[in-house]
Amino acid sequence: MxxxxxxxxxxxxxxxxxxxxxxxxxxxxxxxxxxxxxxxxxxxxxxxxxxxxxxxxxxxxxxxxxxxxxxxxxxxxxxxxxxxxxxxxxxxxxxxxxxxxxxxxxxxxxxxxxxxTFPQTGSEQLIRIAGFGDCGNNSANQRNVRDQVIKYLGNNYLNAWILMGDNAYSDGTDAEFQAKFFNIYKDNLLKKYPLYPVPGNHDYHDFDSSTATDENKMAYYQNFSVPTQAEAGGVPSNTESYYSYDIGNVHFLALDSYGPDNKGQHIYDEMGEQAEWVKKDLKANSNKQWTVAYFHHPPYTKGSHDSDTESLLVKIRENFIKILEENGVDLVLCGHSHVYERSKLIKGYFGKEADYDAKKYEISSSTALYDGSKNSMPYLKSSSDKKGTVYVVSGSAGALGGNKATYPHDAMYYSNNKVGGAVMLEVQGNKLDLKWIASDGAIYDHFTMMKDVKKSDLEILKADKILGKSSSK
Missing domain, CATH: 2.60.40.10 (Immunoglobulins)
Structure with a gap:
């Protein structure tokens, strides 16, 4: 019935x-x-x-x-x-x-x-989420990345996929969304897997955001429906610019790192509407086992963009990401720079590349590869203190390449500007894995993070020869 x-x-x-x-x-x-x-x-x-x-x-x-x-x-x-x-x-x-x-x-x-449908909120069953950054340019790289993600999945289901901005080059018009996004993904990803996007600066080219805030005029906002009233979890944002939701035991924040709020303030304005909402949402969801934030502009990069010199990236690093770290965000995913870059588990680093001191800012010096290589213990975190965040730049799902003079960034354990790719996040219980799936099918980087590992379990991990020597603090 x-x-x-x-x-x-x-x-x-x-x-x-x-x-x-x-x-x-x-x-x-x-x-x-x-x-x-x-x-x-x-x-x-x-x-x-x-x-x-x-x-x-x-x-x-x-x-x-x-x-x-x-x-x-x-x-x-x-x-x-x-x-x-x-x-x-x-x-x-x-x-x-x-x-x-x-x-x-x-x-x-x-x-x-x-x-x-999504699993029950709080469920510890395995979930998969793919992340595409800077995808919509109608290139061979875009199609190759798409095909390799599908090949990796095989018969496994993708619970959701996310967009990290610049979803339709170069101006975010409706026609570009049709040709460079919807037509590319319509036969495989779009009709099977729920999509949760965020905008990038190119998505804003469809509308002069510097003079007005009527977001509904932008093709991006007309083309996507997002949970502004906490329909999928989190705290109501009352705006399509940013929102949150839950998948199993993971809480996601989807943020707008470019556009202004109703008062003309941006993500880096500590008293702005978005920053205040982020604080409120993270406080209300502090009981979630994992928290992932994603937005377009990265706080650390030396790829096609430079986080030392570009004003927006500097302001986000100096004024915003401390909110995420102080409220226990485990992973930050960004695009914008058309490369792949991944940090170790770090805390309190808000300066330029020259200021990076591994001994001062790394919670763990392990590679977290968890693959039998030397010093590959997973990053270990506690739900009680929540210290440490891993930062990932994955902006090569369509656009590709570029590097600044001091590439790779000193804070990044692994960087790649030669091939494109997308990230695959797999979470089950207290274990989180991220893999970077490249356009040639290789997984060039991956890491594992675990939470609330018991002392007895830790001893087993340390004794297991396949893990190598641990340097986790």
């Missing part, structure tokens, strides 16, 4: 335009221009979006078997931007679906149209 499912729909047309399109509908069959793509996933809900060439009604049929789509959600509003929310779903359950209109017309739907 069907449950009383809810609907979220958006009518983007004025009344006169709707009336005009009603006449057009009588002789023209709606065609799919974009999507379907999955947004705002949670343990019990998900939002499906798609675009048609003419105004039409919206219908999603779904069920746990492709042969039995016994549920449906319908919205009779005439729109070309279709936004339908499915509610009352079961956690960590596979659903197949079709999209169409209120009649029997189906625009898309077969055995490859499916999604999994």
């Amino acid at each position: 069907a449950l009383p499912f809810g609907v979220l729909a958006q009518d983007v047309a004025a009344p006169k335009e709707v009336k005009k399109e009603k006449k057009v509908l009588s002789g023209i069959q709606a065609e799919l221009l974009r999507g379907p793509y999955l947004q705002m996933a949670s343990p019990t809900s998900i939002t499906l979006r798609w675009r048609t060439n003419v105004y039409d009604r919206s219908r999603v049929r779904y069920g746990e078997s492709p042969e039995k789509l016994q549920y449906e959600t319908i919205d009779s509003t005439l729109v070309s931007e279709h936004i339908v929310k499915l509610k009352n779903l079961k956690p960590m359950t596979k659903y197949y679906y079709t999209i169409g209109n209120h009649t029997d017309t189906t625009l898309q739907g077969d055995n490859e149209n499916y999604f999994y």
Whole structure:
């Protein structure tokens, strides 16, 4: 028996335009221009979006078997931007679906149209999240990175994927989003795996953010639906610019490192709306086992951008990331610089490259490779003191290359500007792994972090010869 499912729909047309399109509908069959793509996933809900060439009604049929789509959600509003929310779903359950209109017309739907809801919040089961930075440039590198991520997954499911900004080069227009983002990922990632994006500076080129703050004019904000009211966990942000959500035992903060808030302040303004919200959200979610923050502009890089000299990067490093560290953020993911760079577990380092002192700022001098090589003990953290953060720059999922005079940055254990790639985050219980999957299929860097390892377990780790000698403090 069907449950009383809810609907979220958006009518983007004025009344006169709707009336005009009603006449057009009588002789023209709606065609799919974009999507379907999955947004705002949670343990019990998900939002499906798609675009048609003419105004039409919206219908999603779904069920746990492709042969039995016994549920449906319908919205009779005439729109070309279709936004339908499915509610009352079961956690960590596979659903197949079709999209169409209120009649029997189906625009898309077969055995490859499916999604999994998120696991229950706090669950310690294995979850996978892929991270793409600076992806949308319609390059061979973009396609190769995409293909290698899919190859790595094999038959395993990707719980979600995230975007670290500059999602459509070079101006973030709707046409560029179509050609360089939606068309590239439509047949594999978009229709199966929920997406949680953040904007980059190129996404803001579609609108003059220096003179106004009407974010809805930007194609980025028109094209994505994000949880502004804590629909997927966290604290309500009341803005599409930044938000938070939970997947299993991981709390995510998706932040805007470029645009201004309603008062013209930015992420680096310590009393600005975003910084104040970050403090509030992290305090309210301090009980989460893992916390990951992602945004576009990195605090440390010597790739195609320079964190020593570029004003925005300097301000973020000096004025913002201390908020993340003081509130126990375990991992920070960024893009912007078209390379891959990864630090060790560090704390309290807010200066220029020349100021870096490994003895002063490294919580652990281990490589954390956890692969049998020398000094490869996992980074070990405690939920009680939460000291230490790993910083990763992964901005080569499309754009690629570049380096400054002093590349690689002294704070980075591993750097690569020769091949592109995306990050794969895998978390299970008290263990977090990150792998950098390159465009040639190789995993050139990876690390492991563990929390609240018991003394007895630590002795076993130290005694195990495959780990090498530990330098963890």
